[in-house]
Every structure is written in structure tokens, then in C-alpha cells.
Amino acid sequence: MRDVLAEGGFALAAGALIVLLALLLRGRLTRPWWRARAERSARARRPRELRRAADMAIAAARRAAGPGEPAVVRVTAVRELAAGHFGHRSVSEREAAVALRERYERAGCDRDCVTDAYDRS
Numbered sequence: 001m002r003d004v005l006a007e008g009g010f011a012l013a014a015g016a017l018i019v020l021l022a023l024l025l026r027g028r029l030t031r032p033w034w035r036a037r038a039e040r041s042a043r044a045r046r047p048r049e050l051r052r053a054a055d056m057a058i059a060a061a062r063r064a065a066g067p068g069e070p071a072v073v074r075v076t077a078v079r080e081l082a083a084g085h086f087g088h089r090s091v092s093e094r095e096a097a098v099a100l101r102e103r104y105e106r107a108g109c110d111r112d113c114v115t116d117a118y119d120r121s
Contacts, residue, residue, distance in 0.1 A: 046088065050095060053081040053088075054103035061113065071113040075100055 057078045061071035078096040082088040100117040109115070 047099070049086040049088065050078070050082055050091065050099040051103055053086060054078050054096075054099045055107070056081050056085070057100065058103060058107055058109060058113065065112075071109070073100065073104065073109070073113055073115040073117070075115075075117055 058071070058073050060077070061073040065071040075093055075096045078100050079091050079093070082091045082096065097117040100115060104110075104113065104115055104117060
């Protein structure tokens with residue numbers, strides 16, 4: 001009876017060890033342990049989050065516009081959303097303008113919006 005329990009405990013411990021190693025090696029953990037990996041992950045997320053901030057600024061401007069008025073989308077709104085919502089405190093005006101221009105064109109905003117993103121280089 002003891003041998004069966006000992007074998008079962010060993011199998012359980014071996015299975016738990018395999019699962020733990022798989023989680024560590026495949027990167028399924030929510031927070032990377034290695035600093036370089038965390039920095040790569042943050043650099044990869046930044047453009048996507050800037051585009052999302054631009055989408056949010058466009059949506060907010062459209063909600064704020066009255067009937068028959070064009071929505072005014074500003075680069076500063078994108079920078080504020082990137083800092084406040086996503087924690088990107090050092091977004092330059094140029095980066096925010098590039099993201100806003102991309103999302104502005106993709107959303108077809110030239111019909112009902114105006115922006116200052118094209119004035120920035």
C-alpha cells in the first residue's frame with residue numbers, strides 16, 4: 001500500500017514540476033521575470049496602445065460634437081489618454097500625431113472630423 005502511495009506522490013510531484021517548467025519556459029506568466037523581456041514587451045505594446053489612445057480620442061471628440069458640428073480631435077488629447085489610461089508619460093507630439101493620422105484615415109474621419117495632426121511633423 002505504501003509503495004502505491006509513494007508512486008502516486010512521485011507522479012504528482014513530477015507532473016507539477018513539468019507544468020511549472022512549461023509555464024516558465026513558454027512565457028505564459030502574466031509578468032515577465034527577466035528585465036530585458038519586460039522591456040521588449042513594453043516596446044511591442046506601445047504602438048498598439050498609442051493607436052488605441054487615438055481611437056479613444058476620436059470617439060470622445062465625436063461624442064462631444066453637437067449635431068451638424070465637426071468633431072475636433074487634438075494631438076494633446078491623444079497624449080493625455082496615452083499618459084492617463086496606458087501610463088505612457090513620455091509620448092512626443094510627433095508620435096501622437098503619427099498615431100492619430102493613421103487612425104483618422106482608417107476611421108474615415110475626414111467626413112465628420114477635423115484634426116491638428118497634419119500640422120505636426
